[in-house]
Amino acid sequence: MKKLLFLLLIPVLGCQPNNKTSLDTTQLIEDLRFISSDATEGRRTGTEGNRIAREYLITRFQEEGAEPFQDSYTHEFTFENRRTQEEMSGVNVIAQIDGKTDSMIVITAHYDHLGVRDSLIFNGADDDASGTAALLAMADYFAKEQPNHTLIFAAFDAEEMGLQGARAFVEDSVLLSKVKLNINMDMISNNDSSEIYAAGTYHYPETKPILESIDTAGLRLLFGHDTPDLGYNDWTFSSDHGPFHSKGVPFVYFGVEDHENYHKATDEFETIPQEFYKSSVQLILNAILAFDEQ
Numbered sequence: 001m002k003k004l005l006f007l008l009l010i011p012v013l014g015c016q017p018n019n020k021t022s023l024d025t026t027q028l029i030e031d032l033r034f035i036s037s038d039a040t041e042g043r044r045t046g047t048e049g050n051r052i053a054r055e056y057l058i059t060r061f062q063e064e065g066a067e068p069f070q071d072s073y074t075h076e077f078t079f080e081n082r083r084t085q086e087e088m089s090g091v092n093v094i095a096q097i098d099g100k101t102d103s104m105i106v107i108t109a110h111y112d113h114l115g116v117r118d119s120l121i122f123n124g125a126d127d128d129a130s131g132t133a134a135l136l137a138m139a140d141y142f143a144k145e146q147p148n149h150t151l152i153f154a155a156f157d158a159e160e161m162g163l164q165g166a167r168a169f170v171e172d173s174v175l176l177s178k179v180k181l182n183i184n185m186d187m188i189s190n191n192d193s194s195e196i197y198a199a200g201t202y203h204y205p206e207t208k209p210i211l212e213s214i215d216t217a218g219l220r221l222l223f224g225h226d227t228p229d230l231g232y233n234d235w236t237f238s239s240d241h242g243p244f245h246s247k248g249v250p251f252v253y254f255g256v257e258d259h260e261n262y263h264k265a266t267d268e269f270e271t272i273p274q275e276f277y278k279s280s281v282q283l284i285l286n287a288i289l290a291f292d293e294q
């Protein structure tokens with residue numbers, strides 16, 4: 001009888017690796033589709049479309065079981081509009097999944113985009129619905145696989161107005177002292193050479209061997225775009241990782257090379273190569289898992 005029980009257990013144990021949590025790519029594409037749809041009208045900060053996107057993110061974080069950050073998913077901030085000098089407000093959407101320690105990895109993307117111009121909706125599918133939908137996919141994954149570090153999932157607002165959501169976030173110095181790393185995703189879904197960059201290793205060389213060790217999900221992971229001699233092609237302050245870097249918090253920024261749809265109305269769901277996008281989110285998840293082991 002004992003022998004029989006043992007034999008019966010073997011197939012059950014043998015199945016376990018297949019039950020490992022994996023990225024829900026079907027949901028990822030659905031989230032990308034909604035966030036970059038005409039319903040959110042380009043998500044410009046302060047607009048109704050931006051609010052619709054925000055409500056969607058809150059609902060999705062709740063569904064995935066990610067907790068509100070500091071008792072709330074929404075974090076309002078004010079800033080001065082650089083063009084008009086008027087005072088504006090934005091709202092970050094932030095969720096968290098507790099790890100085994102309170103040392104934090106902050107994963108970021110921006111949900112705002114350019115809005116409507118000359119009655120054209122700028123859907124910003126790559127910029128940065130792609131990173132925002134990836135945040136939701138990461139939250140889904142880590143709700144099922146508890147991380148070592150406490151993970152903060154921050155969907156920032158007003159990036160397009162000067163990285164304002166990220167600037168507001170890094171003002172909390174007590175919080176920031178617990179942050180070990182920022183992983184920023186901005187434009188991670190569109191490249192026709194299967195290439196994506198991890199920028200920041202010039203400033204934080206200790207991150208490079210970890211990135212070199214990961215499974216890149218069939219893509220080519222490139223380094224660079226982070227040295228001062230590059231001028232406009234130095235991406236050190238090009239997106240929300242900039243304010244983290246200014247405060248001395250190490251960052252890795254994942255993003256693709258600029259493309260023909262960048263800041264154009266054609267940056268929409270239909271122009272996203274979905275297989276590349278799924279691989280890119282898998283690659284970034286692999287990187288987060290590797291950093292979480294450190």
Ligand SMILES: [Zn+2]
Pocket residue numbers: 110127128159186187239
């Ligand atoms: Zn962007």
